[in-house]
Amino acid sequence: MQPDRISDSAASTPVSRVTDAPEPGILDQLLAQAVAVRSTESSQPAHPLDTADLRELFRQILGTVPSSVPELRQARRRITGLIARIDELLSAQVNAILHHPTFQNLESAWRGLHYLWNIKRSFTGRRSGAEKSSDIEIRVLNIRKSELHKDLENAVEFDQSHLFRKVYEEEFGTPGGTPYGILIGNYEFTNHPDDIDLLKRVSGVAAAAFAPFVAAGSPALLGIDDFSVLEQPVELSSIFRNERYTKWRSLRRELDTRFLGLTVPRVLMRAPYADDGRNPFGFRFREEVEGPNRDRFLWGSAAWAFGAIVCRAFAASAWFADIRGVQRGVDSGGLVTGLPSHPFHTDPAGTAERSSVEVQVSEAREAELCEQGFIPLSHCKDTPYSAFYANGSVNEPEKFANDELATANARLSAMLQYVLCCSRIAHYLKVKVRDRIGSQVSARQIEDELVSWIHGYVTPDDRASPDMKARYPLRDARIQIEEIPGRPGQYDMTMFLQPHYQLDQLSSTISFVASRVELGI
Structure with missing residues (x-):
């Protein structure tokens, strides 16, 4: 019978038995292939080499x-x-491989993170006291810009997004959580409507968490093909008056954009590999970077550099007021160090160094970029350094025709250095108010307690030493708590902070409002 013949064949033929056995696993297949390769190689003549x-x-x-x-x-x-x-x-x-855009983006991201980590590590242990620089933490959220946009777009409101839950609810909004001081986004934003919408939504999350979001503006956002155009006589103000920038101008009028910063131009993340016998490839190699433009160099977001000076300021004094400008011979303020540079081909070699910034930003161009809502990074001539001389947010400060002081206040409130300072205080106020939830106290009692606390950081002495101003960073401060009509137990808290630093010879004040502060009654 046919079944008997099949049985006989299975008994005498190993291949037939294999068909009835379970399919071999991946490891078994690899081992079998290795045996086959070795048997084949043994029968072939050796390669001449x-x-x-x-x-x-x-x-x-x-x-x-x-x-x-x-x-x-x-x-x-x-x-x-x-x-x-x-x-x-x-x-x-x-x-x-090195000059493929995908690989450049990947290498730039990792080198930017590595640069920021090295800066943070170099400042570890510099400060004594209750708050040490070792308290600086760097956390990484690996998410594409398209995924971030999808998350915020799918949420009915920004406070229902996964980003809000990560940044606000799991830290700032949770007892014992560690609020974020600043968010660095390794993204470039254009004038595309999707990018403008994403910036608006992210600024809402940043404002709620009192953690400014700093990323990079692309040449397309400036209406140019590449940043080299900034070295030419181009009037940026006329570009931004174009109807294509209607959404951008609308975005700048949003108050939450005080927590939004966009840096320009790009910075060098790695010097080109030279044929000096030190490259890691094991053969003679020289990276070719010559070309009609600068795209062959490895550029990265200047937001990494901005994050570095913020880390340095916090490591020095736990305060963020000193993050712009340059003092000769002092590694402080807005001075950016540690970025690679690449020398021009001179004889002898190394006589002249290229800037670590993609283009040279003149003083006039810097002022124009600041006016349009950007944070420009400028090269310090004849040095390997660069510097942030300004740090305005995307927000366009309101101008008051007959009130110069109010105009100055609006400008001050739009500067990231002071937004960072006020955010730091807001984090502490949140904790102190949270400790009072459920207690039988009035709004006036809480207000008096908070005012007493914040006055511990105030000195009216304008001639105080820098160390004294670091310990008492405010010239004046006020806090107001008011009931929200129709919402028993919920209050609005407004803080007015006046730093020692002054803007255009005017004593200015910053005000922030925290709504729905629940004290419990």
């Missing part, structure tokens, strides 16, 4: 075996040429 027989090696490469000194010299020249050709082919392949 694997043999120790120099005669056979010369015969394979040159076609003959050198038998005299001239022939040996000729053979050496030919072999050297072949090695150089191999290096050339490998160099072309490595250059193609």
